[in-house]
Amino acid sequence: MTDVRDQIETLRREIAGVARDCGRDPDTVRLMAVSKTQTSERIGAALAAGQILFGENRVQEAALHWDGLRARWPEVELHLIGPLQSNKVKDAVRLFDCIETVDRAGLVEPLARAMEKQGRAVPCLIQVNTGNEAQKAGVAPGGLADLLALCRDHGLGVDGLMCIPPPDEPPALHFALLKKLADRHGLRQLSMGMSGDFKKAIPLGATIVRIGTAIFGARPVAAETDEPA
Ligand SMILES: *Cc1c(COP(=O)(O)O)cnc(C)c1O
Numbered sequence: 001m002t003d004v005r006d007q008i009e010t011l012r013r014e015i016a017g018v019a020r021d022c023g024r025d026p027d028t029v030r031l032m033a034v035s036k037t038q039t040s041e042r043i044g045a046a047l048a049a050g051q052i053l054f055g056e057n058r059v060q061e062a063a064l065h066w067d068g069l070r071a072r073w074p075e076v077e078l079h080l081i082g083p084l085q086s087n088k089v090k091d092a093v094r095l096f097d098c099i100e101t102v103d104r105a106g107l108v109e110p111l112a113r114a115m116e117k118q119g120r121a122v123p124c125l126i127q128v129n130t131g132n133e134a135q136k137a138g139v140a141p142g143g144l145a146d147l148l149a150l151c152r153d154h155g156l157g158v159d160g161l162m163c164i165p166p167p168d169e170p171p172a173l174h175f176a177l178l179k180k181l182a183d184r185h186g187l188r189q190l191s192m193g194m195s196g197d198f199k200k201a202i203p204l205g206a207t208i209v210r211i212g213t214a215i216f217g218a219r220p221v222a223a224e225t226d227e228p229a
Contacts, residue, residue: 004045007215008033015202015209022203029202032079032191034212037219040065046215047073055100055210057082059091066095081162081191081210083137090114093122100125100162100191103137105150112154123159124151125191128181130174131166138163144181160189160207171197175204 008031016026033046034055043054043065052075056062062078070076079098084107092099093114102111102124115121126147129138139147144161151158161182165174175192182190182205193201195214202209212219 003217004042004215005049008046008049008051011211011214015198018199018202024202028207030208032081032208032210033215034081034194034210035065035216036061036082036212038216040069042216043069047076053077053079053208055079055081059084059088059095063091063095079191079208086110090118093118093120096122098123098125098159101127101137102147102151102156102158103127103129103139105147108147108150108154108156112156115156121157123157125160125162125189126151126158127162127164128178130163130177131169133166136164136166141177141181144185148185158187160187160191162191164194165192165197172200172204175201175206179205 011031015029015031019026019029030053032053032055033051035043035046036057054076056078059080066078077097078095079100080092080096081100083103084092084099084101086106089107089110093111099122103126126144127138128144129136129140132140148158161178163174163178165171178190178192189207190205191208191210193206193209195211198206198209198211
């Protein structure tokens with residue numbers, strides 16, 4: 001498992017280097033280990049390397065791994081980065097420390113209710129479909145202001161924005177758009193950049209880069225479908 005540790009250490013250095021090169025404090029860019037489809041052993045290797053922030057894209061898979069691990073590693077911070085179905089909201093609120101994928105009005109009330117019931121104010125990010133892709137989750141850029149207002153009406157704490165750029169377009173355009181939207185609405189957190197493009201996301205303001213492949217190696221192809229969590 002030294003490969004996982006080596007990859008994490010290399011990434012930490014790379015992220016800090018890119019941050020410094022563009023005049024940012026390296027501490028303002030957090031490395032998220034995207035642990036979907038990984039075995040407990042490989043997740044354990046990341047934990048042993050001091051990794052604290054993890055992302056999962058499916059609620060049930062996350063519960064399977066993390067219900068046990070979190071008891072041993074209470075400092076872990078777990079983010080939901082996949083689409084959230086309304087019937088999984090309760091579990092998501094119980095399990096995650098941040099829900100990065102608030103993407104539609106229909107989630108807001110159920111989330112607010114579950115948080116109140118569980119006495120757990122889970123910070124949220126809004127996922128923006130910056131490429132206006134029909135098959136992709138996220139609110140269209142033009143719908144962000146309304147969704148944000150609805151979240152605020154219901155007392156949801158929205159800390160920032162998240163996006164997944166279309167695979168066939170320059171990601172920097174999408175990162176720049178997300179940054180512009182965040183600035184317009186006074187939001188601090190920007191979850192953007194993955195294994196292939198995080199070096200472009202940092203100069204454009206990323207505060208969280210979500211890295212799977214570059215830490216753990218390639219995933220099985222079946223894991224790449226964008227099914228609801
Ligand atoms: C899988 C996934 C990632 C990690 O992608 P890599 O290319 O493996 O780094 C990041 N964000 C989301 C939303 C994902 O589903």
